Amino acid sequence: MATYKKRGYKPKKEKVVKEVEETFDETQSTTAEVFNNLDEAANKSEQWIEKNNKPLFYGLVAIAVVILGYLAYTKYVAEPTERQASNELAYPRNFFDQAGTSAGVVADSLYNLGLEGGDGKYGFVDIADSFSGTKAGNLANYYAGISYLKMKKYSEAIEYLSNFESDDEILGPTALGAIGDAFADINQPKEALEYYEKAANKKDNQFTTPLFLFKAGQVAMELKEYSKAESFFSKIKEKYSTTDQGRDIEKYINGAKYAQ
Incomplete structure (x- = not known):
């Protein structure tokens, strides 16, 4: 019985090996390039350090x-x-x-x-x-x-x-309020109002805040800034009603409201 070989048949092993070799060469080349760059950068760094030591x-x-x-x-x-x-x-x-x-x-x-x-x-x-x-x-x-x-x-x-x-809870506001007192005593109500507001806003507590809000409200009334006075007194009612300033605050709110 006759046997025959397929014409043109060649094993594929050679092609695979070649492709692997080519890939290996490319990878090796890239890696070498990276190391060369690193070496170059290291050399430059060493040179810079030597120059600027x-x-x-x-x-x-x-x-x-x-x-x-x-x-x-x-x-x-x-x-x-x-x-x-x-x-x-x-x-x-x-x-x-x-x-x-x-x-x-x-x-x-x-x-x-x-x-x-x-x-x-x-x-x-x-x-x-x-x-x-x-x-x-x-x-x-x-x-x-x-x-x-x-x-x-x-x-x-x-x-x-x-x-x-000072950022102290009491001393910081008290110092600002005392400046307000000084301006009030020399009949400079605008400056007094400015410092009473600063004192009231410096810290939020049950002692200095309602005290200086109340003083600010009184000076605002003196300056005929009634809406501002009402807002000061209303804030005392809303947040500090149990303090000395808050007990009779309703009448001050009404006074400011009906003066407008």
Whole structure:
């Protein structure tokens, strides 16, 4: 029986091997290119570092000097100064506290001692000036401002209270409200209203907020800004009805409403 072979038949193995080889060569080429690029980038980085090693070194030294200088300043200057200022503040605060329970000439004398100091001790004015960058120096501005306000020295009160900065729940709004009081006492109601509003908005609590909303409402009535006054009084009714200002607030709301 005769056998025959198909004409033109060739095994496919050679083609597959060739394709694999071509793919391998391409992949190998791409990988080599990536490594070459990485080597080139590394070489450039090394060259740049070698070229700029002195500026880099001096820059690091400068940063280290700044950090160490700050730490040294904090430990050996700022902290001791803060402690000294705090200790100095105790002397005039004693007179301030005594003045708060006194009246008339006696109270004014005590406030003045607190402001000016004595027996080689600093008063609030000196502490605020000499320790201006400390917490105690900042607090001295508050005590000085309130002292001047109690003594009816309004321009000095406004000056020192304006230099006081605080986010404290009570002291922050109280200082702003005290500036409002000073302007009210020298018959500058527009400025007084401005600071009463600032004081009312500084912090939200049951003590300072309704107090300064009420004062703002009263000054707004004086300025014949009745709708604004009504909004102040209404806010007290809505949010602070149980406070001293909230108990009879309805009559103030009606007063502002029917004055319009």
